[in-house]
Amino acid sequence: MRQSPYQTQQRRPFMNDLALVLLLPASVSLASETEVGSSNDIHGLWVWSAPQTNEQVSLTVTESNGRWRAEANGQVVDAVVDGQSVSFALADGQGFEATLDSDGASLSGRWLQPPADIDYQFVATPVSLDRVNAGHWQATFAIQPRPYHVFLDVFEGEDEQTAAVIRNPEGNNTMGATRFRLVESTSGGWQLVSGQDERERRHALNPGEGNTLVLTYDRVAAPITLVPASDAKKALYFSRHDSMPTRSSTRPESLDDGWQTAAPEDAGFDPALLQDLTQTIAGLDPRRSRPQLIHSVLVSKDGELVYEEYFYGHDRDKRHDVRSLGKVFGSVMIGALRHQGHDVTPDHRPVANVLQSAAEALGDDRKADITLDHLLTYTSGLDCDVNRDSPGSEGRMWAQQAEPDYWRYTARLPVLHDPGTRYAYCSGSANLVGASLREFGGKSMQVLFDELIAQPLEFGTYHWPLSPNSEGYLGGGMYMRPRDILKIGAMYAAEGVWNGTQLIEEDWVIVSTEPRLEISAETTGMTQEQFENNYFGGSQAYIWQRRPIAVDDRRFMSYMATGNGGQLLIVVPEFNLAAAINGGNYRMGGIWGGWPNQIVGNYFLRALIEPADGTDGK
Numbered sequence: 001m002r003q004s005p006y007q008t009q010q011r012r013p014f015m016n017d018l019a020l021v022l023l024l025p026a027s028v029s030l031a032s033e034t035e036v037g038s039s040n041d042i043h044g045l046w047v048w049s050a051p052q053t054n055e056q057v058s059l060t061v062t063e064s065n066g067r068w069r070a071e072a073n074g075q076v077v078d079a080v081v082d083g084q085s086v087s088f089a090l091a092d093g094q095g096f097e098a099t100l101d102s103d104g105a106s107l108s109g110r111w112l113q114p115p116a117d118i119d120y121q122f123v124a125t126p127v128s129l130d131r132v133n134a135g136h137w138q139a140t141f142a143i144q145p146r147p148y149h150v151f152l153d154v155f156e157g158e159d160e161q162t163a164a165v166i167r168n169p170e171g172n173n174t175m176g177a178t179r180f181r182l183v184e185s186t187s188g189g190w191q192l193v194s195g196q197d198e199r200e201r202r203h204a205l206n207p208g209e210g211n212t213l214v215l216t217y218d219r220v221a222a223p224i225t226l227v228p229a230s231d232a233k234k235a236l237y238f239s240r241h242d243s244m245p246t247r248s249s250t251r252p253e254s255l256d257d258g259w260q261t262a263a264p265e266d267a268g269f270d271p272a273l274l275q276d277l278t279q280t281i282a283g284l285d286p287r288r289s290r291p292q293l294i295h296s297v298l299v300s301k302d303g304e305l306v307y308e309e310y311f312y313g314h315d316r317d318k319r320h321d322v323r324s325l326g327k328v329f330g331s332v333m334i335g336a337l338r339h340q341g342h343d344v345t346p347d348h349r350p351v352a353n354v355l356q357s358a359a360e361a362l363g364d365d366r367k368a369d370i371t372l373d374h375l376l377t378y379t380s381g382l383d384c385d386v387n388r389d390s391p392g393s394e395g396r397m398w399a400q401q402a403e404p405d406y407w408r409y410t411a412r413l414p415v416l417h418d419p420g421t422r423y424a425y426c427s428g429s430a431n432l433v434g435a436s437l438r439e440f441g442g443k444s445m446q447v448l449f450d451e452l453i454a455q456p457l458e459f460g461t462y463h464w465p466l467s468p469n470s471e472g473y474l475g476g477g478m479y480m481r482p483r484d485i486l487k488i489g490a491m492y493a494a495e496g497v498w499n500g501t502q503l504i505e506e507d508w509v510i511v512s513t514e515p516r517l518e519i520s521a522e523t524t525g526m527t528q529e530q531f532e533n534n535y536f537g538g539s540q541a542y543i544w545q546r547r548p549i550a551v552d553d554r555r556f557m558s559y560m561a562t563g564n565g566g567q568l569l570i571v572v573p574e575f576n577l578a579a580a581i582n583g584g585n586y587r588m589g590g591i592w593g594g595w596p597n598q599i600v601g602n603y604f605l606r607a608l609i610e611p612a613d614g615t616d617g618k
Contacts, residue, residue: 151168
């Protein structure tokens, strides 16, 4: 690996971390698979893939003599028409809802996908069908792909004992262990063993028909059959495939997506340092007990895209789950509505309004005092926090089926603390921001987002999660292109401007990113140990969080939106810099929580403040 000018004098924390987890050059790791030569030799990389459905829909809607019909991928159904609204549902649960425009030239709406058996929820994809001729509308469009892979890697561990890891790129579901011991079973086959003594867990692994292995995997009802991984599958398991080029020192490709691009050197970065980052991530070892599963890193400066790299089989067209990073879209849409003249203020009281609109009593007078400010800062006082036993927790809200309207579900929660007195991270609070947006914007969350954000920022196809009542869910979970995620950060770095057009009220960019309270053991009411197990600290703004990014003994203030697994949107105003990082370290906050310092600080900010020519990069 080529060294940067800075590595020769002092190694940085992330550089040390990555150096420790390097496996071998990619060419060696990709050639590591071994055929099963005997009943007790299963070394190599194995994979199970869930059955895939169509990732595209070819849809035709026709009207003849008042009868509306739809054909989607060969399925033909009658459509229901109510005024200008056209809808239909397929037998597999997919469907379409749209509105015919005034001159009949297009049908604009959304394609609906029901939850999948594994890890995928109800989503909607914006769709527009153009009129081909009278009574005939047609389009072909991408819907949310729903891949699911289970990799089993069997290899010789450091102690010369056979070891194994399970890796699941889509959800990091590894059967409760990041590494297993492999032992032969007395009844034939093998066992994957983790833990010690009373915490020991064993999972049967048996030979299947032909060159296969059979494993009882805890996320699937029936045992899964693993086969030797093909080269195409290996690209999802290893950080970087041999044939995948590195473009860190060159200008990112200009596409018809609104981005202006620049070479890193022209933007003031030391390209050698960025090249080192790419090569280091490319060599990361998925076999480590604490693997760094970095899927993509993109950076802009002064509104120009200057760095774009993908790993683990991801690319610029692959939509990534943003998880709780998507909570910030509620705050962003407030700024867009304010720019359009809507008087959306932090003292608006959505909880009381939601209950009153449902003709329900408050139950607790303190609910009348819960404001939009409280929801945006997670200080509503409602019984909702990161504890899974909390009735307002996201898991319990999604598990219950009695109330499909999640705004009402959250508004009905008991009040534990006076509003504004206690901090508790709550997805329901972020989602309830949508009630204010609906009241002022007069449209559903998805339509508002599309009109206010996605269209002006020239987004590609994206997939929006839905609550059971079909309202857009603001608690997180949208699938988007990394390039589009970064646009929001670049827009905020430019004080609400994208390509010369003001989209977010400038004052709101300032107001919404100002610190409102410290996230601490004191403000959460937790013990220090509980706090450190649940939070990173920092200051809470309006969904955004403020944290300093360290470069040696220097600190640069940033604000960021974050999501489980390592979904990060980071803005460093001092440099007019924005970064978007996506990862797969789900439920491993101790790993991805360090990426702002390790990646943005140690590489991108360092490349600006210590450029190769020795000048001040700012």
